[in-house]
Amino acid sequence: MLINTKLLIFSLFLIWAANAVIPDATDTIPAALHPEIETGVDRNEILIGDVFNLSIVVTHDPSVQIVERGQDFDLGQFEIKTITPGNEERLPNGKIRKEIVYKLSTYFTGEFIVPPFDLTFQTEDGKTGTFRTSPIHITVRSLTPEESENLDIRDIKPQELLAGESRLPYVLAAAALLLIGLVTAYWLWRRYRKKQTVAPAQPPLPPHERAYRELADLRNRTDLIAERKFKEFAIRVSDIVRIYVQGRWGILAIDYTTEEILDEIDGLVLDGAVFKTFETFFSDCDLMKFAKHEPARDEATQLIDAAERIVDATKDEAMLTPMMIEGAEIPASRECTTVEQGED
Known part of the structure; x- marks a missing residue:
């Protein structure tokens, strides 16, 4: 009975330790320095294989720096094609507005959620904090038979000769310059040859x-x-x-x-x-x-x-x-x- 009581106490301690709240570094940063974030997509319904834009708009204090992350994180069924950092814009209130566009795609059909993910920011005194995007609902469907029939798939266009300036004058000019150069070189060679004094041949020994x-x-x-x-x-x-x-x-x-x-x-x-x-x-x-x-x-x-x-x-x-x-x-x-x- 005593042993069971000890095991129960130890189990309760482990549960408490697992659920204990560890102070986050973000809690030590003033609220005024926390960035504001808006999450959106250009459309909520796409066809399989389509690429859509996930837009992250961050508004933050000028003293805060947003640490951009790469493509090495998981977004569930969605694949990150490219990440395009947008231009920064200074607002009338002095804050900075910046947009980051993620181009996403998937080859699965159904109802999906683009999961939220964390972004990191850093203050002037070196403190770092995180903020999170919002989940976005996306419907991915395949083409219906009617849509497949109505697709306008065109043949490859034949090669088209680009109209441009004729190269013939340049070719003729180059040929003329080459001919002039050869004639000049031959004339100089003949002139130099005439000026050369041919040393008399030594008579053979008896x-x-x-x-x-x-x-x-x-x-x-x-x-x-x-x-x-x-x-x-x-x-x-x-x-x-x-x-x-x-x-x-x-x-x-x-x-x-x-x-x-x-x-x-x-x-x-x-x-x-x-x-x-x-x-x-x-x-x-x-x-x-x-x-x-x-x-x-x-x-x-x-x-x-x-x-x-x-x-x-x-x-x-x-x-x-x-x-x-x-x-x-x-x-x-x-x-x-x-x-x-x-x-x-």
């Missing part, structure tokens, strides 16, 4: 000077011999002499075999010792290139010495053109040289 220079470069390239790249070394020194022979006498030595080169050189009536030097030089080069002969370092550099002796012995010989070589003609200067050598 064959023997070119051969001396390339042989000196090859002698300084110690990497080929150090890395035992004898084939590459032989090809390089052989090409230097072949190019020299081609430049000196017009023999296409770069494309000839060794035998073909020696045949051509033999026809030049050179000194026998010089011809022997040619023969030994090309033979040693062929050994390195094709027989994979690996000479000693001194033997490899002796090829460069032999090439330089060839140039030394023939650099003063008369130069023949390729046409003269093909006709096997010896220039007068060559004939004179041969006669003089015979007399010696």
